[in-house]
Amino acid sequence: MASPVTGSAAAREGLLRTLARRGARGGTIDPHRAMLKLPDAGRRLAMASTTALIGVAGLLASLPLLGTAWTWIFRQAHAFLGLPGTVVQRSASVLGRIHLTVPTLTFDAIPPDGTALLAATIATLAVFGLSFALRGPLIPLAYFVRALALVQSTAIVYFRFWPEYFPYRLSEYLVGQLQAGLVVMGLIPLVLGFTFYLFDLSLIRKLTLTVMILGHLAIFLPLLAMMHAYLVSLGTLVVLPTLFLMFGLLLHVMVFVAFYGWAMSWPSALWQEPRRS
Amino acid sequence: MRTALLVPLFIIVGIVAVYTIRHYIFTLNRLFGTQRQPYVDIGTAQWPPVTIVVPAHNEERVIAGMLDALLGADYPADRLSIVVINDRSTDGTKAILDDYARRFPGRVKPRHRTGGRPGKAAALAETSGEIETEVILVFDADYLPGAGLIKQLVAPFFDPEVGAVMGRVVPLNLSRTLLTRLLDLERSGGYQVDQQARMNLGLVPQYGGTVGGVRRSALEAVGGWHADALAEDTDMTYRLIVAGWQVVYQNRSECYEEVPENWPTRIRQIKRWARGHNQALATFAWPLLKSVRRLPASVVFDGLLLLGVFAVGPLLLVGFGLATALYYVGFPVEYGILPVLGVATYSTLGNFAAFFEVATAARLDGSRNRIRLLPFLMFGFLVSLISVSVATVTQMVQSLRGEEHHWEKTERYRNGNGDGGNGGIP
Numbered sequence: 001m002a003s004p005v006t007g008s009a010a011a012r013e014g015l016l017r018t019l020a021r022r023g024a025r026g027g028t029i030d031p032h033r034a035m036l037k038l039p040d041a042g043r044r045l046a047m048a049s050t051t052a053l054i055g056v057a058g059l060l061a062s063l064p065l066l067g068t069a070w071t072w073i074f075r076q077a078h079a080f081l082g083l084p085g086t087v088v089q090r091s092a093s094v095l096g097r098i099h100l101t102v103p104t105l106t107f108d109a110i111p112p113d114g115t116a117l118l119a120a121t122i123a124t125l126a127v128f129g130l131s132f133a134l135r136g137p138l139i140p141l142a143y144f145v146r147a148l149a150l151v152q153s154t155a156i157v158y159f160r161f162w163p164e165y166f167p168y169r170l171s172e173y174l175v176g177q178l179q180a181g182l183v184v185m186g187l188i189p190l191v192l193g194f195t196f197y198l199f200d201l202s203l204i205r206k207l208t209l210t211v212m213i214l215g216h217l218a219i220f221l222p223l224l225a226m227m228h229a230y231l232v233s234l235g236t237l238v239v240l241p242t243l244f245l246m247f248g249l250l251l252h253v254m255v256f257v258a259f260y261g262w263a264m265s266w267p268s269a270l271w272q273e274p275r276r277s
Numbered sequence: 278m279r280t281a282l283l284v285p286l287f288i289i290v291g292i293v294a295v296y297t298i299r300h301y302i303f304t305l306n307r308l309f310g311t312q313r314q315p316y317v318d319i320g321t322a323q324w325p326p327v328t329i330v331v332p333a334h335n336e337e338r339v340i341a342g343m344l345d346a347l348l349g350a351d352y353p354a355d356r357l358s359i360v361v362i363n364d365r366s367t368d369g370t371k372a373i374l375d376d377y378a379r380r381f382p383g384r385v386k387p388r389h390r391t392g393g394r395p396g397k398a399a400a401l402a403e404t405s406g407e408i409e410t411e412v413i414l415v416f417d418a419d420y421l422p423g424a425g426l427i428k429q430l431v432a433p434f435f436d437p438e439v440g441a442v443m444g445r446v447v448p449l450n451l452s453r454t455l456l457t458r459l460l461d462l463e464r465s466g467g468y469q470v471d472q473q474a475r476m477n478l479g480l481v482p483q484y485g486g487t488v489g490g491v492r493r494s495a496l497e498a499v500g501g502w503h504a505d506a507l508a509e510d511t512d513m514t515y516r517l518i519v520a521g522w523q524v525v526y527q528n529r530s531e532c533y534e535e536v537p538e539n540w541p542t543r544i545r546q547i548k549r550w551a552r553g554h555n556q557a558l559a560t561f562a563w564p565l566l567k568s569v570r571r572l573p574a575s576v577v578f579d580g581l582l583l584l585g586v587f588a589v590g591p592l593l594l595v596g597f598g599l600a601t602a603l604y605y606v607g608f609p610v611e612y613g614i615l616p617v618l619g620v621a622t623y624s625t626l627g628n629f630a631a632f633f634e635v636a637t638a639a640r641l642d643g644s645r646n647r648i649r650l651l652p653f654l655m656f657g658f659l660v661s662l663i664s665v666s667v668a669t670v671t672q673m674v675q676s677l678r679g680e681e682h683h684w685e686k687t688e689r690y691r692n693g694n695g696d697g698g699n700g701g702i703p
Contacts, residue, residue, distance in 0.1 A: 033641055035314065137539075143656075143659050147659070194305075265647075
């Protein structure tokens with residue numbers, strides 16, 4: 001077997017690169033963090049694209065199972081929460097090409113009457129007022145609570161003046177939530193492909209993260225939809241806009257970012273252990 | 278009605294998409310591109326005389342630590358003088374400076390301002406005429422430079438095209454609160470990825486005014502410091518760029534700073550930055566566009582995006598308002614799934630590029646455990662979004678009324694916390 005010294009130019013290049021980073025006592029001298037970068041961009045991008053496509057293909061293959069699982073979760077949650085109506089299945093499509101059966105409920109929530117609107121107004125004002133008690137390190141939470149109150153106040157105004165124009169029914173909303181969640185699930189392998197798979201982690205870790213996030217969403221999506229249905233059954237349609245705008249897709253993204261942040265903290269095979277953590 | 282909502286919303290989504298793509302390009306460049314640090318190897322040279330200018334207003338908690346660090350710098354002592362501009366301090370800053378001037382005659386030169394326009398830009402403008410060295414470094418009073426930093430920041434000035442240089446800012450009080458940890462992540466993304474990628478791509482690295490320097494002849498050529506600039510660093514960056522000077526960033530030149538430890542201070546700081554940046558946007562957008570024949574188009578484009586960074590906040594809020602209104606009238610399904618995805622992405626995953634950038638920077642920094650705080654950045658972004666929007670609206674109203682903005686100083690923490698003035702660094 002040819003040694004790197006007498007072998008190919010690529011082997012010699014690799015040896016020189018290794019020697020350039022070797023210390024006097026045989027250890028490795030890492031470049032300063034200001035100069036660190038990832039090698040092999042082309043190979044990594046190709047691997048990342050392939051892994052992302054495998055993830056999407058895996059998700060597509062599991063769609064029939066997903067529809068069945070969601071229906072089962074809906075039935076369990078429906079019985080547990082004591083919601084009116086029954087769980088039925090509807091056919092739905094994503095991008096007009098991907099078809100699956102998703103569950104929904106037969107009951108439709110009612111628009112708020114005068115009493116419900118008054119209660120919502122008092123609750124919103126109370127929440128807004130209480131946000132001013134959140135001080136010091138809780139200021140970001142105060143901002144979020146005020147944003148919540150603002151969104152809820154738009155719903156109150158809307159249902160006070162134009163309730164007949166509200167374009168959503170609960171049964172369709174639930175289907176829409178599951179459809180949107182499915183789009184998010186489909187995007188996850190692609191987003192991870194170009195933001196996570198590029199890094200120096202084993203293929204097992206990359207696939208583990210993907211499966212964990214998709215698995216989490218597969219369970220979380222129907223449960224969240226049923227939680228929305230339950231809250232709407234209690235609070236009428238006046239709570240639906242806030243649930244959709246503040247606790248729908250945004251919540252899924254928060255979950256994704258949390259998983260991503262955790263996975264990005266996993267150790268790298270390429271760089272040494274952290275210096276500052 | 279729906280079309281009336283959709284058109285402006287799509288314009289905003291488009292603008293946000295440009296910034297998102299920019300984040301991805303910068304991060305991928307930082308990860309895989311050639312890291313351009315052309316001056317970092319200069320270790321031996323005929324080092325030129327240098328003046329370090331430190332504007333200071335009520336800095337008794339930090340100024341001694343700063344001066345000790347500068348006096349211990351690895352730079353020929355006879356070629357390094359420190360001018361501290363005591364800008365009407367009412368605490369013990371004057372006494373500390375006079376003591377240092379007595380102990381280090383000719384090296385520490387305090388300049389006590391008792392009148393004139395307040396603020397850093399005015400202080401620099403008033404003092405720059407008295408400085409005779411070709412290289413002028415500017416630090417904030419809470420910064421703690423390492424011994425080798427001065428040479429690193431001076432080295433780029435051997436290149437006659439360089440008008441200004443900027444080093445990397447690293448928070449030293451990061452373990453104080455959740456906010457300081459979040460700001461450490463933000464700073465990491467901003468410098469380790471954003472600034473370095475701009476340097477790699479030959480775009481517009483920003484002279485940040487706190488750990489950097491300017492060439493005196495370049496400063497004079499562009500008219501000196503402008504006393505009315507709310508962000509004298511951004512103002513100087515653009516005047517130099519438009520005049521054809523190079524602004525360079527040195528990622529290896531790290532300097533420690535204090536970041537705000539509580540939210541009210543952070544909100545005041547970001548509002549001040551927003552006002553300064555917006556002022557620069559109004560001042561330089563057109564001159565920059567006119568420079569397109571002299572400057573590379575990529576520089577002009579990146580310069581415009583950088584100028585608009587703080588204007589995106591109010592735009593985002595308008596976008597959220599439009600998206601909410603569209604929700605109530607019902608999204609027109611006949612437009613197809615792509616616009617729905619565009620709006621949904623804008624509202625959610627579109628901004629993920631910023632998380633990618635921050636996580637990458639922290640990973641490059643070897644601070645991987647800190648990346649677990651990533652979801653909390655959402656709250657930081659929310660506070661910034663609202664603060665920047667409030668600052669922008671207030672600024673517009675003040676400008677219409679002809680009112681003048683007053684300078685707000687960032688609170689300091691060192692020594693008040695019993696760490697001996699060096700921020701806990703041994």
